[in-house]
Amino acid sequence: MALSARLEFRQGQGLVITPQLQQAIKLLQLSNLELEAFVEAELERNPLLQRDERDSEPEGDASSEKPEQYSTDDIPVGAAEAEMDTSHDEASPGERATGDASGAADAGGAIDWSKAGRGGSFDTDGEDYEGADTRAKTLAEHLHDQLSTSGLSGAEAAAASVLIDAVDEGGYLRADLAEVAERLGCGVDLLERVLGVLQGFEPTGVCARSVPECLALQLKDRNRYDPAMAALLDNLDLLAKRDLAGLKRACGVDDEDLREMVAEIRALTPRPGAAFGGEPVQPVAPDVYVREGQGGMWNVELNSDTLPKVLVDQRYHARVSAAARSDQEKTFVSDCLASASWLVKSLDQRAKTILKVASEIVRQQDGFLAYGVEHLRPLNLKTVAEAIGMHESTVxxxxxxxxxxxxxxLFEMKFFFTSAIASSEGGEAHSAESVRHKIKQLIDAEKVEKDVHSDDRIVEILKEAGVDIARRTVAKYREAMRIPSSVERRRMLKEAV
Incomplete structure (x- = not known):
């Protein structure tokens, strides 16, 4: 078979992301701290960029955003005149490049976006990314990773996230459950149930509220928690004073048993979170404020303190461009102008996009704001994206x-996205939390052995009530609530009789 060379033409379609769109995508996903660091670096690098100091003047507060005010029935989502739907999954990125400021079309390489991410320094090279990826995982990150696979959802997952954020570096929960319950608008029993799940996470003993509780969790994990150990933990002050006679009386044990118990206590870890990496604590500044208005309205406004305020110094540009002689100097001035113009426009679009998305989230989750965490509605990225006319990746x-x-x-915006369970009758979806509550009610109603429902029977009952759910999902929810299987429940009821 002879080989021969030939030339042929093929026509096809391809998606090309413009440099401007790439910049907008990366700018949109930066946190306010990362954005501040990047803008500071640009102010030092670009002589045509200048900090906007007009906010200090009594008049002309042109850069501030007016609050969005709306009722739950009618929300004006058109606050952003220029929508920045930066998804590369949508068509014609070239169309979005039109209408840019003068010279912005050439701004592709003017801003070095490769260093804008993860809050790293912009004065170093890309090696910082490797260091950031290999840093020790923090305790909070470790707990959130376990939360995602715990089976908690809806209100319980939201409450668990709040409790995890209140865990200190040592692994102790530094929050009063009654205060958290009042703030979230839920019952203390829900938080107690969630806390029980969190205390089953690794490392053993995490999320305890005191040293005795931390040690008790570790002893239970080793199957060494008995009444004598419980008495010892209740009298740790006597152990600190070396009052062995008092400990023996309190625990009801002899010298040898006490020595073994004390040795076991010393083998435990009083600070279970100390094994995890730490990081400098940075205060979280909200990007958006939501305040209650009149007549069931909610005011949504951007936090102007987190918005970088920069402008292009046109006077200085006119001066240096007139003084430029060589082609290299003229190119440098042109690139600086394009870079500065694009950055100013992108910052404005970013702020308006955040406001638009936040307003839709508040409209969807008004029940949570008004009544508490148990009224979180099922919400996903697609629902918000369709409501505001953007792509899911942008949201x-x-x-x-x-x-x-x-x-x-204070909540991260992702906090408001909760899972949903479809209705078997094609009606409105049920939130995962409401389904879990129904499962718990069915099991709580079991009084005698013959009333015990298997997971399959619970599925049938829920489907009759219009909830389309799989048996494995029922089992997952039951285990997350620390409810034994039907076999174990039957045995427990039989023994109780």
Missing amino acids: SRVTSNKYMATPRG
């Missing part, structure tokens, strides 16, 4: 590392 970038201050506390 995902907007909600990542962005925080919303509400009357119920």
